[in-house]
Amino acid sequence: MVSKKIQKITVAEKLAAEEEILNEQKTVDYDTREYQVEVIVQKYTQDIEKDENELFIPDYQREFIWDKKRQSKFIESVMLGLPIPYILPLTVVRGLK
16 A cells, blocks of 8 residues: 655645635526426427427437546536536537538
8 A cells, every 4th residue: 555645735825725716716607497397308309300309319428538627627517516407408500510
């Protein structure tokens, strides 16, 4: 077993870290909505035959592709108490590449 020496943080280092956190904070705006299951199903099934439905379910992602920065941002969001949606609606503009 490898023992690690725990380095104590000084009061000055703690204050500097807290100041850096305050300086780097950004406002995050978000909106949450609750839909009845019937509404979600309707948005998915309506016009599905023409591929014009409001909601679609993409193929599941099989491989892990999040880089360290994205992982860190997700953990930060959880720690800040930001809502993590069960369904993430996106606006898709057809014809744009």
